[in-house]
Amino acid sequence: MSRYRTPLSRARGLGAAGHGAGHWISERLSAIALVPLVLWVVYATLKIATLGYEGAVAFVGQPLNAVLLVLLIATGFWHMHAGMRVIIEDYLETMGLRLTALVANLFVAVLAGGLAVFSILKIAFGGAL
Amino acid sequence: MTEASPGVRERPRAPHLQVWRWHLTMLTSILHRVTGTGLYGAALLAAIWAVTLAAGPEAYGVYMGLLGSIVGKIALFLISLSVFYHLANGVRHLVWDLGKGLDIKTSNASGAAAIAFALVATVAVWIVAAMMGAL
Numbered sequence: 471m472s473r474y475r476t477p478l479s480r481a482r483g484l485g486a487a488g489h490g491a492g493h494w495i496s497e498r499l500s501a502i503a504l505v506p507l508v509l510w511v512v513y514a515t516l517k518i519a520t521l522g523y524e525g526a527v528a529f530v531g532q533p534l535n536a537v538l539l540v541l542l543i544a545t546g547f548w549h550m551h552a553g554m555r556v557i558i559e560d561y562l563e564t565m566g567l568r569l570t571a572l573v574a575n576l577f578v579a580v581l582a583g584g585l586a587v588f589s590i591l592k593i594a595f596g597g598a599l
Numbered sequence: 600m601t602e603a604s605p606g607v608r609e610r611p612r613a614p615h616l617q618v619w620r621w622h623l624t625m626l627t628s629i630l631h632r633v634t635g636t637g638l639y640g641a642a643l644l645a646a647i648w649a650v651t652l653a654a655g656p657e658a659y660g661v662y663m664g665l666l667g668s669i670v671g672k673i674a675l676f677l678i679s680l681s682v683f684y685h686l687a688n689g690v691r692h693l694v695w696d697l698g699k700g701l702d703i704k705t706s707n708a709s710g711a712a713a714i715a716f717a718l719v720a721t722v723a724v725w726i727v728a729a730m731m732g733a734l
Contacts, residue, residue, distance in 0.1 A: 498696060501689050508686055512679075512724060519733035523656040530652065543646070550639045557632060578643075586646035589653035 500549040507542040527593055536594035540587050547583035627710040631688045634681035641678040684717035
């Protein structure tokens, strides 16, 4: 993400730890990617709601749908981790509580995102029932 | 803060909710965080959906039954409202990041537009859902 910084900002190297700008940019990049992905998943949700189990499996098994779902999960969980991190850093002042919340935020996002991606891929690679 | 040396002012803190007069841009900012936190929960519900679909028809049937219950439908309605609000207000933030629309008049108007979009889009999607037989 630091590749999106200007040479001048890199040369100055201002900021507490030096990666605030990278975090800020990655949150915006994921936000931009999520605009079309979220609009698509609203349609996908309505579609899936009309299908039963086998219809949902077939829908997820379509290559385009499977890829868009994996992209949505990866980008969405990245973005929500980044957003929650800012909220934790803003409101939790005690160091112990703050560290616990930051670690829990990371672990929950990676575990749930990993389970969701694996499940989508398992369905997609499982082929037609 | 009491240790600040002479000449160093105490740093300004986040808006004191008790003493500030409520205004639209303050409300939209708070709503962005509230809906973002709600969508964190929604993403976890979506992850469970994917896991139950991969687990087989029985688990999927139970979970879809939960989502289709009254409580599930209320949760899904609030999630859809949060999705559309966070989406519209997120675009508003991206425009601000370009340095545009930051004056009071424009930011008030765009805030009202984000809330209006969220309400209209949510109602529209639920009408479409009913027409598709998705409820």
